[in-house]
Amino acid sequence: MQTTEIKTATGKHSKIFTGVDFTRFQNCLSAHRVVIIIDENVYKLYPFFKNFDCIKIRANEKNKTLETVKNIISQLIELQADRTTFIAGIGGGITCDIAGFSASVYMRGLRFGFVATSLLSQVDASIGGKNGVNFDGFKNMIGTFNQPEFVICDTNMLATLPQNEFIGGMSEIVKIALIKDSEMFDSIEYNTDAILKRDKKILQELIEKSIRHKADIVRNDEFEKGERRSLNFGHTLAHAIERNSDISHGFAVGTGIMFAAKISKHFDLISTGNVVRIKNLLSNLGLPLHTDIDGEILFKTIIADKKKNDDEINFVLIREIGKSLEKNIKINDLKSLIASFK
Numbered sequence: 001m002q003t004t005e006i007k008t009a010t011g012k013h014s015k016i017f018t019g020v021d022f023t024r025f026q027n028c029l030s031a032h033r034v035v036i037i038i039d040e041n042v043y044k045l046y047p048f049f050k051n052f053d054c055i056k057i058r059a060n061e062k063n064k065t066l067e068t069v070k071n072i073i074s075q076l077i078e079l080q081a082d083r084t085t086f087i088a089g090i091g092g093g094i095t096c097d098i099a100g101f102s103a104s105v106y107m108r109g110l111r112f113g114f115v116a117t118s119l120l121s122q123v124d125a126s127i128g129g130k131n132g133v134n135f136d137g138f139k140n141m142i143g144t145f146n147q148p149e150f151v152i153c154d155t156n157m158l159a160t161l162p163q164n165e166f167i168g169g170m171s172e173i174v175k176i177a178l179i180k181d182s183e184m185f186d187s188i189e190y191n192t193d194a195i196l197k198r199d200k201k202i203l204q205e206l207i208e209k210s211i212r213h214k215a216d217i218v219r220n221d222e223f224e225k226g227e228r229r230s231l232n233f234g235h236t237l238a239h240a241i242e243r244n245s246d247i248s249h250g251f252a253v254g255t256g257i258m259f260a261a262k263i264s265k266h267f268d269l270i271s272t273g274n275v276v277r278i279k280n281l282l283s284n285l286g287l288p289l290h291t292d293i294d295g296e297i298l299f300k301t302i303i304a305d306k307k308k309n310d311d312e313i314n315f316v317l318i319r320e321i322g323k324s325l326e327k328n329i330k331i332n333d334l335k336s337l338i339a340s341f342k
């Protein structure tokens with residue numbers, strides 16, 4: 001078992017457990033009453049959770065909205081949840097985002113924790129205290145920074161995860177490797193086949209490394225004023241893809257990473273050889289390298305999104321494998337870079 005702790009400058013404390021059975025979440029509850037907000041697919045697959053008061057949600061981007069939060073709040077009232085109630089979010093990134101946000105606003109905030117059940121949520125979404133929902137199609141427009149007291153990552157739960165969701169989760173692992181850890185990137189390259197067969201030992205190592213890297217970043221920069229922005233590598237284009245299609249977050253991030261790698265090459269930050277390595281790795285993992293969405297539409301979505309800053313867009317790039325940097329890119333340059341992204 002690995003325990004990673006995040007203690008932030010604002011006194012928040014979050015513990016992330018890996019290599020533990022999910023039922024252990026009961027040991028983490030010090031409140032006498034718990035209400036579970038759970039992905040309905042996970043609820044069906046893991047009957048154990050039927051023993052608790054459960055609010056079930058359908059996890060998809062279209063439901064990651066204030067309307068869903070409103071429904072949850074109505075059910076919390078019906079269940080007579082009060083300020084002593086503990087909220088446990090059980091599911092993938094969508095469920096953790098919604099549960100964390102609902103817990104943060106209900107009665108001005110209840111204590112909460114997560115059992116992260118998808119690969120993407122174990123390595124990224126459940127860690128670090130960003131909770132939120134989409135608004136009017138814009139990703140994560142409304143949200144809070146509020147740390148879960150615990151996150152349980154039981155790799156055995158990944159056995160029931162559909163292969164496309166598993167592959168989507170790999171995009172965030174590749175992202176972490178690209179911005180933080182070149183050896184981790186080498187290891188994903190070397191072990192691609194075993195990873196796709198879900199080799200437990202290799203997966204466990206990758207999950208633990210991803211969590212450690214993300215925790216290091218969050219500890220230093222809880223509110224995303226600096227280093228934490230590096231975690232948006234690949235996400236500017238990804239969010240535009242998600243807004244204009246039904247492509248999942250993980251797959252959109254795969255394409256976004258390819259785009260960010262190509263821009264890094266455009267500014268001579270990385271070599272052609274490294275772009276080829278990134279392309280081959282994403283492709284070998286089964287992640288999409290391109291998008292069919294019209295470049296003009298993607299461009300307009302990006303400039304309407306939250307990262308807009310006058311006539312420049314702040315973009316996270318890499319200057320070598322394992323090292324990120326931020327660069328302001330002129331809007332017109334971005335337009336032609338998107339147009340030439342095939």
Ligand SMILES: NC(=O)c1ccc[n+]([C@@H]2O[C@H](COP(=O)([O-])OP(=O)(O)OC[C@H]3O[C@@H](n4cnc5c(N)ncnc54)[C@H](O)[C@@H]3O)[C@@H](O)[C@H]2O)c1
Nearest residue numbers: 041059092093094095117118120121125130157160161249
């Ligand atoms: N808060 C953050 O810091 C952060 C970071 C990265 C991503 N995110 C968000 O995370 C979301 C994506 O997360 P996701 O990919 O986990 O999506 P998700 O929550 O929709 O889960 C993906 C699918 O897998 C199913 N599933 C989950 N666990 C399962 C299991 N153990 N067995 C069988 N099926 C299972 C779900 O029902 C769903 O259909 C996006 O909305 C993204 O914006 C948030």
